[in-house]
Amino acid sequence: MAFHMEGGIMVFTPTLEQFRDFPRFISYMEEHGAHHNGIAKIIPPKEWKPCRDYNGVDDFVIPTPVSQFVTGQQGVYQVFNIQKKSLIFSKFKEMANSDLYKPPKVKDNEELERKYWKNVTFNPPIYGADIPGSLYDQDVKEWNINHLGTILDTVTEEYGVSIPGGLNCAESTNFASLRWIEYGKKAKRCMCRKDMVQINMDVFVEKFQPEQWEEYCRKKESKATPTKHSESSRSTGTKHNKLLEFSFKPPPTKKSKLKEEDDDLEEEVDEGRGQIGDDISMDCGRVNLMIL
Incomplete structure (x- = not known):
């Protein structure tokens, strides 16, 4: 199996045959130390298609879209997630491709990232996150998010993740190899x-x-x-361990501003369509399929 390094990250390019057995491929990656970096990238073979047709997703309901308001400066930020009313994917797609939300024209991803952080406090992005379900075709056997063949298949959690790159969709799930069990037994709950x-x-x-x-x-x-x-x-009331709980709430002066920005979301927008991407990233026992 071939792999190379990009920016300190191991990038794997398996064939379709090597791609078929997910647990075996993860073991191969760990044998070469991919887990020590905390993240690795897998470029699937061109023959692999998780979904043949995405035309039927326009009526897919996003139950609780999230508007992400960010405050702060110089690399220190606080994030307030404001839940929105449910909407269907076709409406979400229109918003993502409107002038208000679509990414600026840039020469590379590094410039896009710089612009994102420079403007992160001005225009709250909209995420359709934490949605159970999958867009995979049911007959897909290779790297199907719904049944990867690892020990976590009985307690699978799916959720969507978005990145600041325009309209995109991601499916992700936790997975674990046998090596993970010893870590799980020793882990303490936060x-x-x-x-x-x-x-x-x-x-x-x-x-x-x-x-x-x-x-x-x-x-x-x-x-x-x-x-x-x-x-x-307990009988003497002595506390040997004091637990601190922190909560962050928007300041009162922000509420009216958030409401005003919320009301501005329903403006006229342009048409657009997402296309499936060709990258899979893995971080900390999670596999993410990006649909761009």
């Missing part, structure tokens, strides 16, 4: 926010590490049993 999630590792240990199941249950039970020290701490 308590800094109320909406943080945690994956229960029981199903993975029982299915993929059956020889460790009994010992795993004993350790888990011992951790859950309160000790005399912890009982004494």
Whole structure:
């Protein structure tokens, strides 16, 4: 399997035959150290088509579009995500290709990125993110987001991601190899926010590490049993660990401005159409298919 380096990132160019087995390909990438960089790029073979026809997506409903308001300067920013009313994809497409939202003409991606950060606080982008579902054809067997063949297929989460490059769509899902189980067993849940999630590792240990199941249950039970020290701490009101919770809300003076900008979204726009891209990126156990 061929790969090369671009800007410190490993770029893989598999054949269709090499592309068929997702878990095996991930193992190959890890054997060559791709996971140490935190991100890698895979260029699929030209024969691979996740969807033959995108003409039927115009009536696809985006339930909660998000308008992303950014405040800050000199590289330090706060983001406020304002949920919008639902709309269909054809309307979203019109907005994305309007003069208000379409990207400026640039000579390369670096210039586009510079312009994005220079203007990020002026024109809030609209994202159709966190939408369960898939545009893959059901008979696609290679790298199908819905069933990649990894240990996370039973607890798959799909969500959309957008980047500041005009109209585009991305499908992404979490995945994990057998090597990930030990990390999952040792991971601690972040308590800094109320909406943080945690994956229960029981199903993975029982299915993929059956020889460790009994010992795993004993350790888990011992951790859950309160000790005399912890009982004494609760009775005396002593707090050994203080958890801080931070929340950010737009200042009162911003609300009227956000409302005014919100009302300006429904203006006349131009037609446009997205086309499927040819890049797949992988970062931190996630595969992203970009449809450009």
